[in-house]
Amino acid sequence: MDARSDPGTGDDPEWGPFQRPLFADPSVRHLSRVGVVDVGSNSVRLVVFDGAARSPAYFYNEKIMCALGAGLSETGRLNPEGRKRALAALHRFQLLAHGMDAGPLTAVATAAVRDAEDGQAFVDEVERETGLKINIIPGTEEARLSAQGVMLGWPGSYGLVCDIGGSSMELAEIKGGQVGRRMTSPLGPLKLREVPGGRKGRRAYIKAEVDKMAETLGSQRDRLFLVGGSWRAIARIDMDRQNYPLHVLHEYRMSTSAVRKTADYIRDSDLEALRSRCSISSARMDLVPLASEVLMEVVRAFHPHDIAVSSYGIREGLLYQQMPQVLRDRDPLIEACRFAEAKDARLPGFGRTLYNFILPIFRAARPEKQRIIKAACLLHDVTWRAHPDYRAEVCFDNATRANLGGLKHSERIFLGLALLHRYRNKREGTSFENLYQYLPPEDLLLAETVGKAMRFGAMLWLEKDSIPGEFRWYPKKKVLELRLTEAAWPLLGEVAMARLKSLATALSAELDVKMTA
Template identity: 75%
Template sequence: MNALVEPHHDGGLFGRPLFEDPSARALARVGVVDVGSNSVRLVVFDGAARSPAYFYNEKIMCALGAGLSDTGHLNPTGRTRALGALRRFQRLAMGMGLSDLTVVATAAVRDASDGADFCADVERDTGLFVRTIDGREEARLSAQGVLLGWPGSYGLVCDIGGSSMELAEISGGIVGRRETSDLGPLKLQTVKGGKKGRTAHIKATMERLQAAMGTQRDRLFLVGGSWRAICKVDMHRRGYPLQVLHEYRMTPKAVRQTAKFIAAHEDHEALRSACGISSTRMALVPLACEVLVRLVKTFKPKDIAISSYGIREGMLYEQMPQRLRDRDPLIEACRFAEAKDARMPGFGKLLYAFIEPLFKSAPQPRKRLIKAACLLHDVSWRAHPDYRAEVCFDNATRANLGGLKHSERIFLGLALLHRYTNKREGTHFEELYDLIDEKTKVEAEVLGKAMRFGAMLWMDKDANLGEFRWYPKKKQLELRLAPNAMPLFGEVAEARLNSLAASLQAEVTVKQRKR
């Protein structure tokens, strides 16, 4: 049985929240540093261990790998900047109460003749031990980062850095074959023969990678700053309304169109500014486009997804016990949010059980979103009542949550919006609604109004509220309230129930149960 939906006797359909377990809470705050060819980045993860929040995230562009192909050494200026960044990060970690930082260095440090000297300087100055990893290990960690957000996924993970590009296959939560190459944009700048020589080099390298990796026509997961920059340009070209990179989808045709769009754009500075890309990154984007076009042409993926999770998230995943890895990141994050911010933690489980009869025929992926909505239904109660509905929508659609497609973000956001208001028209989010079809909008509205009514029966997390009985063919909704819930069924609750019935296009009757 799929680990995401395996029933547990102590937690129902989605299991018991593991973030309450001491072994999971031990991962509550974890600091990792990635010393790359372009940048040095510190990320401190905090929150539910399976789906952590980013407590702190800082990147310093150092360009350690600039000129490496010509000199064989780390860029001197970049080396100085990187050492300064690591001194800063070590001091920040002390201030945050972190017992340790996990530091890894990738292509630039492993390829440079003075890479070991640099690591020794870091350890002498900061006390930090830098673990230099080879390309295959880098590929494995990046793939694990993808699995943090997409447990059980299958496909090909492609991580591009400044000096290298790695491939790894994933299937059923396991990382398989892995390969590395020199197709990072900084390395490509030094290939002789101009664009013609570069094209030949990319093609030959990609053919070697294909021979090693075999046929990979499932989903392609793109990891790395250069891919994310291309994604931002694709969003800009399409006028895409939801500016969330994680789980953004591109087609092979879109990749080709965006590459042509970038090549034809004479004013890269204006394009960079419009898309929110740094000048250092933008300089590498045209070269990364050449690689991506050839990658897609070679491996012919059926689907392309952008992953904001990569090597740093893979380093966190490395520290997780398997039982934690197997859990649903969305549900765990929502449980943590409820425990931290809801007025009555635990009521979300009761609310889900109460409204679930309205969605008995819903497929498992939809029930998962319904569960998430119930857990989140009260976490924004501190927002001003006039803006609470919009705050809920904004939080759901833009929050750093794993395991959510963009369409699922909109569904979840609309459901939570309708938790606080009957109408969705008149907000400044309306252009986002078109990312889902009309039927899905109505389903989100029904869910939101069901939660809106259920919240009126708020007693305690173990209360006996009663039950819904829903007859979709007859369009009849029956509410059977427990005796102790009847006093809560006042005028406002009745109005909310009638609003729910209207969205279902149903007649409603209310009865009192004997017990």
């Protein structure tokens, strides 16, 4: 097959490093709106994903705290009140999904339903009353799906995925885009409430269970990915403890030392005041101290290199399961940005032209930085509807808080700052200045230069896919040469020239502007 006609190849000469768009391809079009339901031990949640991009948008997301697994260890049965609430929630979800044209829901039930003697009866009742068919999955399958959810957000990720629910905790190894060994344990906070012997007995029980898992899996000194609501609550509290200003949980990083300090912080704090300050529900906060005890033991036993919070888990794993491999292999950040451009930009497709135009200035940048520059070019015009006085800040806010996979927090800030400078020369005087400290000075300057290059390049609109000219950058001589085509030359008006000079100033460069035939 010719590379030009193959949407999955990375060698397409027409599309270059962007690859041909996939979200309109027939093989992925059926993913345009996908609904999944997760019937957990503590909560029941519906998520409807929209858009066949590699990092899809959350069209709808609703959670009901049902505590199906409360009291399960004592009675062997699902919590009766939780069962009623879950049935009502699932009936509502089924109707919502139909109204959203989300197609048949994919629904799974985890630890509480699989362990309860009336779990199958509950599933049968749900199907009889609502028409929704729920698959009861084993713990190892739950671990696999959670690991796939992590891989949706982190392409090429490696390490250990740790997913905590209400009644169980699962571990799964990931490496090279594959899920390896998997284990399940009864270390969910709802079950830990019922362990005899108070705090001392509970800690001994947790340690024994974690040590059994460590004996099987061995030392895991790569990254530890945390999946589950209790882990995310702990991350929120860690942010509170450190007064961390970017309240985005996905890809938030913690060190082993930070985990220990935060566990102490939880133990020594007024939990109600902490809950209110961190916007954590009462039902979730009741489980946080128990979950923090588990996390301490996991960190002790596996010695991870670092710890990353994943907002993607079993529900995203169910979506990943439905993706063709050609889509799985794509970069979630670039695909999400391309989808946003196609949907919201004034001239969809110009982002690729803009990237190719300014790339000569940034050829020395590391590949991971060039990747963020690609993303910035794709997003450079998606917030054009915002009022001009606020457009720069809207860009920054969107980049730092949007649902974008495959971005560390420092990369979010870099992307946001580049987009801010797309619309204004100065970054001082914004409400985001407290975030600039998380970038080194050289990255602040690079983001500014990227923004100013886009700010100038955006003035050179021609017909779609037309190339206005080329930059030549001589860093040793500090000379920035611009060669414009004859067709593009009239676009170099006063405003465009002022923006070009601003770019040259950021580079500390002399300008040399020429017209080519």
